[in-house]
Amino acid sequence: MRLLETMRAEGGEVGLLPRHLARLAASAEAFGIPLDVQSVRDRVASAIGTGVEGVRLTVGRSGDAAVTTWPLDDAPFRTVWIDPEPFEDAGTWRCTHKTTDRDHYRRRFDRARAHGADEALLVDLHGEVVEGTRTSVWIRDGDRLWTPHLAAGGLPGVMRAHLLATRTDTGEDALRPDDLRAADAIYLSNALRGWMPVRLVE
Template structure:
């Protein structure tokens, strides 16, 4: 069963877990999250996720949970749920606080871990609409996975309402940044490239691994070059999805490159 959660050091049935009504994550979006792949009962890129969480906590001036605490939580929840393949979501908020914006000092963070089984779904190639929402790569919060996901939520909703599957969010200056919840990798000039973090791309785990392995490069990608793009994929910690079109520009499907990306990221 997967209806158990780990909350602040204890396992609970999901319908019995309770977040305090004064929790700042609920009231103000004051927190962070990490979505992690679960394979064979383990999180393959756990140290990368925890390193990014710690870095993001530094941006928010929020004390991170200890790595050992999270390792034990993953083992406890995986064992309780009898799940070996799927995903886990780690959520950390600043915890409870008084009314107003200033948090208590010191804070008492809320830490929640949930899991979901592997769906096994193979989705059709996606069609992306170009969103009116933008990503500001120069903003301090552009590099963290904060709980304030409203721009991405609205971008996805508007894209679907317009007949697309997902949204492509531009960066400042009419450049490509990322999709609503994924890194975009493009085939341009015969090479695989992904947008710069400075242009609004979130520093994703899969993105970093592809760059380190030399399987793609990074550069500023103007929206004006949209018609020159040959193929594209959305990558996350959980999946690789082909893109069939961006706006009205049709892209070709490149099964060989897609297979290479999927094989490298997920074996």
């Protein structure tokens, strides 16, 4: 298991890098992993080019960092499916920290693809929407945007945090599947793809 950050680089810079590094440092502290944040920052800077790239940063138990990049195509998610199986991992370290241990997400992502959707939305044992397998989820209700509160047990997404901090029309609340069905619009967000309007597939 390694700590993981998935980022977007454009024009030789990683967007939201301070937020990525802050989340990485918090997870490193939680797992007792020694982390030299400046060394990680320098490694990322030396790995990225000037185009639009995806950046995968991992950190191992000893604090060793590895960075890979790839050309990023324009392929946002367009449809979502609500996985009917209760998400038992909500609130565990597998969800509250981003790591390479992601089989619990991959299984549900694959099920969504089999149902003709681009992304799966996960619902906890109490019937609350938690997150997507690779995204945070938002609904528009009138002039407000709502995302599930972190008490539901999801990942503290970097783009999610950025939007909550910079947009006055955003907030957190307990959301249930019927809230998504009744919403004026549904959106997904992550640091790699940004803001994505999507349609619910039943």
